[in-house]
Amino acid sequence: MSGRPDRRAEEHAVVVDLGFGDAGKGVTVDLLCARRRFGAVVRANGGAQAAHNVVTPDGRHHTFAQFGSGTLAPSGPVPTHLSRFAVVDPFALAAEARHLASLGVPDPFALVTVDRRALISTPWHQAVNRARERARGADRHGSCGMGVGETMAYALTRPGDAPTVGDCAHPGRLRRKLLRLAEYLAEHAGRGEGSPDVEECLLTYRAFADRVRLVDERYLPALLDASPVVFEGAQGVLLDEWHGFHPHTTWSTTTTANPLTLLAEAGREGEARRIGVVRTYTTRHGAGPLVTEDPALGVALPERHNGTRPWQGAFRVGHLDLVAHRYALEATGGVDTLVVTHADAPDRMRAETGAAPRWCTGYTGADAAPLRITPGAVPDLDRQERVTTALVAARPVLGAMPDEPADAIGEALGVPVEAVFSGPTREDARTRTGVPAVSR
Template sequence: MAGTATAVIGAGYGDEGKGLMTDYFAARSGTDGIVVRFNGGAQAGHTVTAPGGLRHVFSHFGSGTLAGAATFLARRFVCHPSLFLKEAEALAALGLAPPPVFVDERAPLSTLYDILLNQLAERRRGNARHGSCGMGFGETVERSLDPEFALSVADLRHGAGWLLRRLAAIRDGYVPRRLAALGIPAPDGEAAAWLASDAALQGYVHAAMRFRRMTHTAHPAMLAEQEGVVFEGAQGLLLDQERGAFPYVTRSHTGIRNALEVATEAGIGALDVTYVTRAYLTRHGAGPLAHELPGKPYAGIRDDTNLPNAYQGTLRFAPLDLDLLVRAVQTDFADAAARPGMSARLGLAVSCLDQVGQAVSYVEDGASKSAAPEALAAHLAGRLDAGAVYTAWGPGRTTVKAQRGGWNSATPSPATAQAAGARATAP
C-alpha cells in the first residue's frame, strides 16, 4: 500500500523534464506502480526514452508506461477520446501493450468542437496570441462550466445515442454562442465544413465508446492500495491559471493543488514533491520571458519534441532566473505545507545538464552569473532547502543521479512540512 506518494511538478513554463523524472520514479515500482495525471490534458508532451532507446512522447498515458506503471486519469484531467486512441495506436506501433488505464468518471471530456473553437480563437488573435497549442483544453474547461453542455466520462454510460444528441446540441447551440462571445464570425471554408460534418461527429462518438471500453472507471481510493504512486504534473508553475502572467497561462492549477485533492480522496497522507527544471529556461508559446535570448544558449541543446508549430511558434530560451524559480516553488509548496493532515517533503531535479558544457549561466539578484552544472544544482537546492536533489545528464532514467538524499528511506528532510498551517521556508 502507498504510504508516501511522489509528485513531479514543472518549475517553469513546461518542458522541464517531467516525463523523464516520472519515468525515473515509476521504474522503482515497475508493474506495481501507477502514475496519476491530475491536471492538463492531451496538450501535454512528456518525452520518455527507455534504457533500450525506445522513445515516446506521452499525452494521455502516464509517463511511467514504459516502466510498466498503470495510469490513473484523475478528475481534473481533461480526456479526449480520439487523441487517447491515437496515442494507444502509437504505442502499439512501438510493439507495446500499455498497462491498464483507470479514469475518474468525473473527468471532463474534450470534443472536436473545443479544438475548433480553440484554433479559431488563437488564429484571430494574430500577434496577440495567448500561446495555446490549439488542442482545445481551455475551451473544454470553459464549456464544462455550463451544465447544459458539459460532458464527463460518466456520461459515456448513457450510450452512443445519448452522446450523439449531446454533441449535436453542443454543435448547434453552444458553438454559435461561444463564437459570438469570442467575437468570431461564423466560420467558412474548411472550418465550416468540419463543423457541419455529421461524419466527424459520428467518428467522435465511435472513439468515445472505444475509450470507455479500453479504460476502467475508478475512484481515487484505489490509489491507496498501490505500491508506488507517482503524481505527474503537466505544464509548469509559471503557467498556472492563478499565478502565471494572465492571459498567457493555461486554465489549470499546474502545481501541487490538484494532486493534493486526489491524495486526500485516496487517503494518502505524505507526498515527496520534486520540482523539475532544465539547466536553462524555455518557453514554447507567446508570453513574457525575462532575459530572453535570441537563440539556443548552448550548442549542445537538442529538442526533438518541441518542434515549431503554427500555434506556439518555435521554442524560446533564457537563462534560469533563480529568484523567479525559488519564489514559484516556495509559493506552490506552501499549498502542501498548509494542507491539514498532509506531510510533504520538497525535492529538486535539474535536467539537461549534459547540454550545457562546463559552465551554465543563470541570473540571480538581477546579475548574470555562471557555475559548473553540479554547483548550480547544489546552490539552487540550498536556496530551496531541498531534501533530495536529482541531476539528469541525458534523456533517460539511467542518466539521473541522486546527488543528495533520494528518499530511499523514511528519513525526513529539512523541508518537511507536517502540521496544518505550516509554511515552507528557505534560508
C-alpha cells in the same frame, strides 16, 4: 485507528514542473518507476496538450500526453489513472495508444482507468480554440491548440451540458450534449475549422468506453490505500491558471494543489513526497514573458524533441531564472526535493559560445529599480496581467553560474537535490537523496 497499515510520508510521489513546462517531468516519472513499482501514474491536471518526452536506454522514444510516463518502465508498464481533474481526449488517446503498441506495449488501453467525472475534450472544442487563437494574430496567448481551455470554459459556463467520460457509455445522452455543444460554440465563438460529425464522434467515444475501464469516486482512494502512486503533473507552475503570467497561461491548475486535494479526500493528507523539476536553463514555448531569454542559447542548445510548433509557437531559451523558479516554489507551496535535468548543458554552452554559463539572481523594472514578484494571496487575473506587463519590461540581473550547477541550483532554491540528469534516459541520471528503494 483506521485499520490501514502504517505508511511512510514519502510513499506517494507528486512530480511538478517549476518552470513553463518542458523541464523533464516525463524522464523523472520514468526514473521513479524504474526504481520502484508503483500502482499507477495518476494524471491530475491538463489533457492531450501535455508533451512529456521519454527516451529509453534502448532508444525507443514516446511523447506522453495522457498515458503516464511510467508506461515504458523496465519491469513492465505502470498503469495510468486519469483522475477527475484530467481533461480526456479519446481521439488523441487512441493515437497515443497506437504509438505505444508500436513500441512493444501490449494492449495499452488495458492499462488505463478513467474517472467518469472527467471532462471530454471534443473536436468542437479544438476547432474553436484554434479559431480564437488565429484571430488574435500577433497577440496570441500561446495555446497548444488542443481545445483544453475551451473544454474548461464551456464546463464552467454550462456545467450540466459539458460532456464527461461517463457520458461515453450512454450514446443517447452524449449525442444530446454534443449537439448542444456544437450549437453553443457556433453561436458564441464561430464554427472554427470544419464541422465534426456527431455520429463519427459517438462511435469513437463508445469504443473508448469499451476499451478502457471507467471508474467512480471510490476507485482512487482504494488505489491509494493499496499501493503507492506517482502523480504526474502537466505543464509548469509558471503557466498555472491563477499564478501564471496572464493571459499566457493554461486553463489548468499546474501546482501540486490537485494531487494534494485527491490525497486529502482519501485521508492521505501529507503522505507524499513533492518533487520539483527544473532545467539548468529556463525555457518556454510560445508567447509570454521570458525575462532571461537569449537567442544565442537556443542556437547553442538545440532540442531534438522541442521546436517551433504551429499553435504553441517557437521554443524559446534563456539563462536559468532563479527569480522565476523561486516564484514557482512559493506558488506551489514548496517541494521536498529537486530533480535537475540537462546538467550537461552548461558545458555545451561553454563549448558553443566560448562564454561561461550564467544565471539570473534578480530583475530590474522599467525604471531600473529592483523588481520583485510574489504570488497573489487570492485568485486575481487583473493582478497577474499587471505582473505580466512588468515582466515584459524587466531585465535580468545575471551572474556567473557555479561550476557544479545542479548542487548550486539546489542550494540557491533551498531544496535538496534528489537526482541529476546529464542526458535523455534514465541511465543518464545520478541519484542523490530520497530516491525510493526498488520494490517489486
